[in-house]
Structures are given as C-alpha cells and as structure tokens.
Amino acid sequence: MLTITAMQKPVTIEVRRKVNGKFLPPQWPDVQTFFQTPPQDGIQIVFAELNPSAGDTGSFTVPMTTDWAYPSELWEPYCWESNGYAGSGHHIHQDGIKVIKTSWFKFLVKQLNDDSLHPRRGDEWYRYKWYEMCFYVYAVSDGTAVVFCIDTPPMFREELMSALAANKCGPPTDASALFQASILAEVVKLYNTSIWSLRDSVRKLEKDRDISGIARDRHFNFARLHDLARHVIHTCEIVAVACDSVTEMIGDAGNNPTGSCDCSNGNSQAAKLACPHSEMAFSLRLLRNFRRRSEALKARLTNEINLGFNLVVQQDSDSMKTIALVTLAFLPATFVSTIFSMSFFSLQFNEDTGDQDWIVSHRLWIYWALAVPLTILTLICWTYGQRTKSMTSLKNRHMKQS
Numbered sequence: 001m002l003t004i005t006a007m008q009k010p011v012t013i014e015v016r017r018k019v020n021g022k023f024l025p026p027q028w029p030d031v032q033t034f035f036q037t038p039p040q041d042g043i044q045i046v047f048a049e050l051n052p053s054a055g056d057t058g059s060f061t062v063p064m065t066t067d068w069a070y071p072s073e074l075w076e077p078y079c080w081e082s083n084g085y086a087g088s089g090h091h092i093h094q095d096g097i098k099v100i101k102t103s104w105f106k107f108l109v110k111q112l113n114d115d116s117l118h119p120r121r122g123d124e125w126y127r128y129k130w131y132e133m134c135f136y137v138y139a140v141s142d143g144t145a146v147v148f149c150i151d152t153p154p155m156f157r158e159e160l161m162s163a164l165a166a167n168k169c170g171p172p173t174d175a176s177a178l179f180q181a182s183i184l185a186e187v188v189k190l191y192n193t194s195i196w197s198l199r200d201s202v203r204k205l206e207k208d209r210d211i212s213g214i215a216r217d218r219h220f221n222f223a224r225l226h227d228l229a230r231h232v233i234h235t236c237e238i239v240a241v242a243c244d245s246v247t248e249m250i251g252d253a254g255n256n257p258t259g260s261c262d263c264s265n266g267n268s269q270a271a272k273l274a275c276p277h278s279e280m281a282f283s284l285r286l287l288r289n290f291r292r293r294s295e296a297l298k299a300r301l302t303n304e305i306n307l308g309f310n311l312v313v314q315q316d317s318d319s320m321k322t323i324a325l326v327t328l329a330f331l332p333a334t335f336v337s338t339i340f341s342m343s344f345f346s347l348q349f350n351e352d353t354g355d356q357d358w359i360v361s362h363r364l365w366i367y368w369a370l371a372v373p374l375t376i377l378t379l380i381c382w383t384y385g386q387r388t389k390s391m392t393s394l395k396n397r398h399m400k401q402s
Contacts (some may be wrong), residue, residue: 011050011060016161020045023165035063039138044146045164047157050134064148067136069102083108083238086245088176088252093122099141101176103252105245106134108238112197112231125227126201131156135183139176147179153190160186180249181276184283191239191290195297198232202297205304225305232298239291246284250277259280328382332374336367 013034015027019042034046050057064070069091073079086105093100113127134150149157184186205225344361 011048011057013060014047016045016047018164023161031059032063035060035067037204039140039144039146041142041144043164044160046148047144047152048148048150050150064136068136068146069100070136071104074104074134078082082106084241084245086248086252088249093140101137101139101141101181103137103249104135104177105180105249106132107187107242107245108132109187109194110231110238111190111194112201125224126231127312128231133187137176137179139179145175145177145179147183149183156186159189177276177280181283184246184249184280187242188283188286188290191242193289195239195290195294197236198235198294198297201228202232202301202304206300209304209307219374222305222308225301225308229298229301229305232294232301234338234365236291236294236298239294242288243284243291246280246287248283250280325382328378329375332378333367333371336370336374 011031012028013031015029015034017024017027017040023045035169048060048061061075065072069089071087071089074085079085084106086103086158088101088103091100091102092098107170109131111129111131113129131151131153133152133156136148136150137145138148149160152160154398162183163186167182205228208258344364346359346361347356348359349355
C-alpha cells in the first residue's frame with residue numbers, strides 16, 4: 001500500500017544585524033543554529049514566515065519557548081487565531097545580574113483590493129488579504145536586543161528597516177519601547193492603507209448611485225453591498241482591538257513605583273526628549289481616529305443599503321399603484337354588468353344555413369351609457385383624491401419648515 005506524505009516546508013528566517021549604527025546585509029542562518037547561539041551584542045531584526053497549520057514549525061516554536069522566554073500559550077490556537085493581543089514580562093539573565101525585558105503583541109490588518117471580482121468567486125465580491133502579524137521583543141539590560149517579526153508583508157519589512165536605519169538617535173533607557181514604537185508606526189501605515197481602500201470602495205458606490213431604471217438595479221446589488229459591509233465590520237473590530245492592545249503596551253511602561261516610563265529616568269535630557277512612549281501615544285491617537293473613520297464607513301454603507309431597500313419598496317409600491325389603477329378602471333363596467341345581469345351575446349340557430357351564429361343584443365347601448373360615465377367619474381374622483389393628498393402633504397411640509 002502506497003502512503004503519500006505531504007511535504008512539510010521548513011521555517012526560514014531572515015536576520016538583519018545593526019553594528020556601529022549600520023545594518024549589515026541580510027543573512028539566512030539555520031533556525032536551529034540561530035536559536036542555540038546566544039544573542040549577539042547590538043540589535044538584530046528577525047523576519048520569519050510561520051504557519052503552524054502547514055509545515056514543520058517545531059524547530060522555531062520550541063526553542064522560542066524554552067530558551068527565549070516566549071509564552072507557550074501564544075502558540076495555542078486560541079491565541080494564534082485571536083484578533084490581537086499585547087503583553088510583557090521581566091526575567092533575570094543566566095548570569096543573575098542582567099534583566100531581560102520581553103514584550104509580545106499581535107495586529108491584524110485586512111487589506112481590500114481596489115478591483116472587484118468579475119465574475120464573483122462564490123460569495124466574495126472583493127479581493128482581500130489578511131495580514132496576521134506577531135511580534136516579540138527580547139531586550140537585555142546591557143543593550144542587546146532581538147526583535148522577531150512573524151508573518152509580516154514585504155512592504156512592512158522594507159518600511160521598518162528604512163525607519164530603523166534612519167534613526168540616528170542613541171538608544172533610550174527602554175530599548176523595548178523603541179522597537180515597539182517603530183513597529184507600531186509601520187503598523188499604523190498598514191491600517192491607514194486598509195481603511196482608505198474601504199473608503200474608496202464605499203465612495204465609489206455613492207458616486208455611482210443612479211436611482212432610475214436598470215442602473216438602479218445594477219447599483220443596488222444587495223449581495224455585493226453586504227459583502228463589502230462584512231469587510232467594514234471586520235475592520236471596525238480589528239482596529240478597536242488594536243487600540244486596546246496599544247493602550248496595554250503604553251500602560252505596561254508605567255508599571256513601576258513612579259508610575260511613569262523608564263525613559264523619564266534617563267541620565268541625559270536627550271534621552272528624555274527621545275522617549276518612544278510619546279510616539280506610541282501619538283500612534284494610539286491615530287488608531288482611534290481610524291476606528292472612528294471605520295465606524296463612519298460602516299454607517300455610510302448602512303445608509304446605502306437602507307436607501308436600496310427603500311427604493312425597492314417604492315418600486316413595488318408604484319407597481320401596486322398601477323395594478324390598482326387598472327383594476328379601478330374596469331371595476332365600474334364590471335359592476336354595471338353584474339348588478340343588471342346583462343347578457344348581450346347569445347347563440348341563435350340560423351335556419352337558412354343550419355349553423356349557430358353569435359347574436360348581439362340591440363340594447364348594448366344601455367351598458368355603455370352607464371359604464372362609461374361611471375368609469376370616468378371614478379377615475380376623476382381617484383385623481384382628485386391623490387392630488388388633494390399631495391397638496392396637503394406639501395402644505396404640512398412648508399408649515400414645518402416655517
């Protein structure tokens with residue numbers, strides 16, 4: 001019996017090391033060798049593509065937990081599949097002197113593409129991509145720091161490396177906060193792009209709105225509107241969680257007897273002025289603004305959906321009004337014919353030809369003499385009633401405005 005085993009993709013990492021203020025060319029060391037080597041002096045940025053559901057990730061997750069103080073519960077599905085988190089911890093180095101400060105946080109970003117799917121794919125009308133980014137900062141009190149960036153998109157890596165390379169300031173007292181602020185600044189850019197892509201899609205629906213004829217039916221595709229609403233709701237959720245996570249990250253800096261971050265205790269005035277927690281606070285304000293914008297997009301899209309429902313109801317009402325008018329036009333003639341039991345046609349045997357012929361009564365004029373005036377009178381009464389109703393409604397509207 002032949003057994004086919006799925007090929008497991010090994011985890012690869014890209015390491016960028018900063019020496020003497022400059023980043024060295026990227027390296028791709030063996031995962032096991034990297035984790036067995038103690039952290040080198042200076043700064044190291046590690047980028048890794050990790051998917052626990054596909055591939056052998058044990059070579060990465062096990063040493064991260066046992067040798068690098070990474071919380072083991074973060075590998076569990078309830079954390080790995082969560083919509084975001086943030087936490088921190090303090091540990092004593094093996095030498096019993098140095099202090100290791102760790103922090104871990106996760107952000108989700110949903111990026112919607114500009115173009116819609118034609119034809120649609122299943123229930124999806126828009127292309128999109130999830131960025132489920134996890135970060136871990138391992139900072140030693142002697143200035144050594146390693147930053148792990150897991151499952152980050154390529155543009156994030158480029159922007160982060162450019163920002164860190166351009167930072168010419170000396171390291172602050174809290175190196176962990178420096179990397180948190182740098183990472184958060186790039187994450188905010190991703191959220192900005194994500195929300196503006198949603199805004200462009202909603203705005204396109206508003207600008208293409210045509211409430212007449214076939215264009216109205218094409219515009220108010222409720223399945224497409226609800227699919228876009230799903231993406232907006234997801235964005236509202238993850239931005240709100242991101243705000244909570246950043247609030248926790250900033251709050252962790254005040255967990256000391258003074259109630260303030262360690263940067264304020266620096267030896268130089270420059271260290272105090274370069275406090276990264278101020279940058280994190282600004283990023284938090286931007287995230288809160290993004291949350292309000294996403295909530296506004298949700299309200300605008302709900303308004304479009306409600307408009308579509310109202311126009312459909314109005315269209316049905318117009319159709320029913322037409323049917324009622326046609327029925328009203330035939331009702332008087334039917335009433336006259338029924339109440340007088342009028343039968344103006346009959347079959348009569350023709351003795352000359354031997355066939356049966358249709359015979360029309362010579363009193364048919366009585367039917368028309370009654371039915372036509374009644375029909376005209378009924379339509380006049382209906383028209384007068386509709387016009388009176390419209391004038392009354394318009395008068396009441398003017399009275400309210402005045």
